[in-house]
Amino acid sequence: MSENQVNADPLKLPSNFGMLEDPDGHARITGPCGDTMEYWLWIKENRITKVSFTTDGCGSSIVSGSMAAQLAEGKNLKEASQLQQEDVLKALGGLPEASRHCALLAANTLKAAVANFNDRMKKESDINAEIEI
Ligand code: FES
Numbered sequence: 843m844s845e846n847q848v849n850a851d852p853l854k855l856p857s858n859f860g861m862l863e864d865p866d867g868h869a870r871i872t873g874p875c876g877d878t879m880e881y882w883l884w885i886k887e888n889r890i891t892k893v894s895f896t897t898d899g900c901g902s903s904i905v906s907g908s909m910a911a912q913l914a915e916g917k918n919l920k921e922a923s924q925l926q927q928e929d930v931l932k933a934l935g936g937l938p939e940a941s942r943h944c945a946l947l948a949a950n951t952l953k954a955a956v957a958n959f960n961d962r963m964k965k966e967s968d969i970n971a972e973i974e975i
Contacts, residue, residue, distance in 0.1 A: 867959030902941035
């Protein structure tokens with residue numbers, strides 16, 4: 843795929859598009875362009891077992907969101923939290939200059955969902971520590 847092509851069929855959403863029930867991690871971010879991306883994670887034993895996303899954005903945001911989800915699935919939390927815009931762009935074979943920010947929104951939202959899981963775990967351990975006192 844050349845850097846000016848976007849591999850998105852507007853009539854067919856990727857299979858990882860949509861919500862997950864009872865997510866372990868979740869985040870929603872609206873980027874400066876006004877588009878919103880949202881991720882849901884299932885996590886087991888420090889590893890992301892399932893990722894889904896939605897966006898109200900353009901085709902580039904759909905392919906970016908889907909690719910970031912695919913890149914994160916199966917990774918441990920540390921690996922997933924290191925996902926960068928460039929990783930998404932590289933895996934996609936590039937995006938047009940005007941759409942590169944879609945990959946940034948995807949990577950940032952996915953990392954925010956991992957951070958959300960870590961926050962939940964910390965709060966849970968804080969609560970358990972309080973109960974033990
Ligand atoms: S144009 Fe904003 S995420 Fe694609």
